[in-house]
Amino acid sequence: MQAVMKVLFLDQSGELGGAELCLLDILRPGQDQNQDQNQDQNPGSRSPETERFRGKVALFSPGPFKTRLAQAQIDHQLLSEHPRYLRDRPFCFSRRLGELASLSQSLGDLIQLARDSDLIYANTPKALVLGAIAHLMTHRPLVYHLHDILSPQHFGWLNRSLLVGLANQCVTRVIANSQATQQAFVAAGGESAKTSVIYNGFLPERFHINPAQTQALRLELGYGGGDRFLIGCCSRFAPWKGQHLLLEALASLKNPNLHLFFAGEALFGEENYVLQLRQQVQQLGLTAQVQFLGFRQDIPELLSICDLLVHSPVAPEPFGRVIVEAMLAAKPIIAPAEGSGPELLRHDQTGWLIAPRDVQSLALAIQQLQADPSLRQRLGQAAAAAAQQRFHLQETNRAIYALLKQILQPETEMTPQASPGVAPHASTSSGTSSGTSSATSSATSSANRPANGS
Numbered sequence: 001m002q003a004v005m006k007v008l009f010l011d012q013s014g015e016l017g018g019a020e021l022c023l024l025d026i027l028r029p030g031q032d033q034n035q036d037q038n039q040d041q042n043p044g045s046r047s048p049e050t051e052r053f054r055g056k057v058a059l060f061s062p063g064p065f066k067t068r069l070a071q072a073q074i075d076h077q078l079l080s081e082h083p084r085y086l087r088d089r090p091f092c093f094s095r096r097l098g099e100l101a102s103l104s105q106s107l108g109d110l111i112q113l114a115r116d117s118d119l120i121y122a123n124t125p126k127a128l129v130l131g132a133i134a135h136l137m138t139h140r141p142l143v144y145h146l147h148d149i150l151s152p153q154h155f156g157w158l159n160r161s162l163l164v165g166l167a168n169q170c171v172t173r174v175i176a177n178s179q180a181t182q183q184a185f186v187a188a189g190g191e192s193a194k195t196s197v198i199y200n201g202f203l204p205e206r207f208h209i210n211p212a213q214t215q216a217l218r219l220e221l222g223y224g225g226g227d228r229f230l231i232g233c234c235s236r237f238a239p240w241k242g243q244h245l246l247l248e249a250l251a252s253l254k255n256p257n258l259h260l261f262f263a264g265e266a267l268f269g270e271e272n273y274v275l276q277l278r279q280q281v282q283q284l285g286l287t288a289q290v291q292f293l294g295f296r297q298d299i300p301e302l303l304s305i306c307d308l309l310v311h312s313p314v315a316p317e318p319f320g321r322v323i324v325e326a327m328l329a330a331k332p333i334i335a336p337a338e339g340s341g342p343e344l345l346r347h348d349q350t351g352w353l354i355a356p357r358d359v360q361s362l363a364l365a366i367q368q369l370q371a372d373p374s375l376r377q378r379l380g381q382a383a384a385a386a387a388q389q390r391f392h393l394q395e396t397n398r399a400i401y402a403l404l405k406q407i408l409q410p411e412t413e414m415t416p417q418a419s420p421g422v423a424p425h426a427s428t429s430s431g432t433s434s435g436t437s438s439a440t441s442s443a444t445s446s447a448n449r450p451a452n453g454s
């Protein structure tokens, strides 16, 4: 019987962004105890492989993420009470002094937690900075789960250099959430040999919604009668997520039967952008067609009421969980042909890829898909089949835990079940770095598939 391995997960955000939802899935025990509408009542996200790990999350901000960790009965510790730790503006000296005192206390706690763990796992860029300090103080191996595209569109030069420098110097393994993310990391100077691509995983059953429930939700949201065509957009609000582009496309179509809802909120200080969008809706005369639903816990149910999901970021998307969620909901999806888009979707087979940042291309795609129900059905069904095969949570978790085990016990051969190579959604770069077993190396072949494989 092997000892339980203790992993310290670091995440500085208190909000529920994609990285935090992904971490919840990685750590979720067999049965969630809460009212969580996202992945509830689905045992089996953890396998015997994952049970040999004990995870603890260290948080630097209170907020909904902490609430969800508590509801899911995932071990966690809040190291700071500051709600917007490390990112308050404008700068206030006396507040900063208080925060610095609290920061040194938090760092002390963090280092103690790291000492009590076998491995540190940083889930966000700021967590990487803190994780690197803990790694330097304790010599525990550090893993970085990279959920961001380290390109100039997303990060300034200084931040890119810092993150890549820390990853190259302090991190044993970088888990990139897509090939697009991995390639941007390497282009920014990151060491390719340290990277493994592991896609986010999902529980397909969660997206099988009872038709009566779908109908009830449509009625509840005012989409009951007539021949309304309903477009969903389920992303947090941020200028780079491009909700404004979708509004422009909708306005250009001048079709009152087209309806759109936005699910999501501004998670990281982009409240002004939401105000701008609300003004844009008014100025474009779209008030009767567009609803802002706020942050929703029932994304699978919401997806079930859509005729189409549009994802229109104006900068490359690192992964875009919502794309895979819409695939599992068997919905046709429009997404840009850059970032993770071509990796997740195959044009005219499992989705509809358009020219990035192009309002006309987006409007035309909406028009085409609205006019062709059989095309929508074909795309949606093929998307669901592909997503069930490529993005299952159990395979993702196996791949991640196998990778951690390899770092902690490099001498142990991975079982075929535990190998990231088994999952078509997990792949490892060149395999030259320490701790890469033959099983992991075998994953290289899947990494070398065409980007939009499967």
Ligand code: UDP
Residues within 6 Å of the ligand: 016, 017, 018, 019, 021, 234, 235, 236, 263, 264, 265, 294, 295, 296, 297, 299, 319, 320, 321, 322, 323, 325
């Ligand atoms: N999401 C949600 N409620 C909302 C809007 C979005 O739970 O109202 C979820 C969505 O289902 C997805 C995640 O937030 O799982 C967003 O992840 P994604 O990778 O699409 O974007 P990110 O926020 O990481 O940039």
